[in-house]
Amino acid sequence: MLSQAILEKLLAFSDEEIDALNGKVNIDRSIYLDDEETIDARKILDEGALIGVRKHTRFMSYPAHKHNYIELMYVYSGTMTTTIDDHDIHLKTGQLLLVNQAIKHSIAPSGENDIIFNFIIKQEMLSFLSSVMGSEYKLNDFIFHSLYSSENI
Template sequence: MNQELLNELRQISDEEQGYLKGQVDVDRGIYMEPETHMVDYKRLIESGKTIEIRTHTRFVHFPAHTHNYVELIYMCSGQTTHIVNGDRIELKTGEMLFLNQNATQEIYPAGEDDIAVNFIILPAFFDYALSMMGEEDNLIRKFVLECLKSKDADVSYLHFQVSGVLPIQNLMENLIWTIHNKQPNKRSINQATMGLLLLQLMNYTDLVSVGKDNKNQELLMSVYRYIEEHYKDGELSELAQMLHYDVYWLSRAIHSFTGATYTELVQQKRMRQAAYLLETSGLTVADIAVAVGYENVSYFHRLFQKTYGISPRKYRTAKRTDKEEKNLG
């Protein structure tokens, strides 16, 4: 991280001065209403805003609490220890932690060089960022949507161990710098940057740990990840072998947890990918059918028509017409 920015974030706040002088307990009045354990965004963010940052408060133990907002914690330097719904998380330099509103979090005291930035984010902020993902849907995206948008989601947190991924580090630094320095037009800049960040994170699902509120989430993450990477020619038997499960048990588990069979999940992914290629590439319909895993082009046509209610060629024409009208407008 830029050293000048890091030095600014390292400055000891008035609140932290109190802890260094001997105050033992966290100043709850800064964060929450009396007699509650919920950190309230209204105490941390100006009215009308949907995102704000503040450096993580060091030198004090922060007892178990919840939030009425989505929190993103980015570790600029050093590390911090978090207990989230019973899971111990060591957040190291360059890593990030997304917390849903249903997560219960406890934070151990951090030292002077343990510099983290807390993003206080209202769910509405993500609307534009998520729209940037376009037609190329991603099964992993379902987990991100739950973590960011749903108070009652099964997934309580996403821990991204992405310290070695330069594009993600650059985006995080840009986001912090823009908000910290109160740049003009920052709302649109920040939303676009968040969209790019989410797109990047979708490429590194092998580096994410998921909150285990539901013991099935880790299994489903593995299934979705495999389909993302092998939707063209992957086999359930190969996946079962990789995960060390009996193939028949895994088949039943997938259907029980998702309401769909493995084959149906693969088909859904193939159709989304086909729609994306129809809209963004010059490949023929036959080439796209093969590219997503269908040698039988007639069968691909029937599946696409059933999924979207329109033929592949008409889908492409309709999307191009929509794009031309938007450009003219």
């Protein structure tokens, strides 16, 4: 369980959330995008970082977009709805969704108590993990088979 101080910090409104509450209905796509629809890891991660985490901005919809990284969305509290290929995916507290890069998806607005964390994982991180873990580890096989194969294991 999180301490009260950390929980209060998570629930505090970011500048983007304050803008949304004041009537700004669209995100500033220039903050994130490298083209018309691709969110660029270089714009949201520190230089040289292979992985990062951000709290998802509440109260605004995120129009259809894709990433040049892998995203792991974790619902800490509340709910989240994302749409992939015209299929709504509803997540609730404790659930997560792994979205491969270049998968176009949109996200419905979330409410005040919907706390979602976005883990940003660059492809280089997977290469690094592979080299550290070595091929003899079953976890390594599972991760890479899950990411790069359509077969069930």
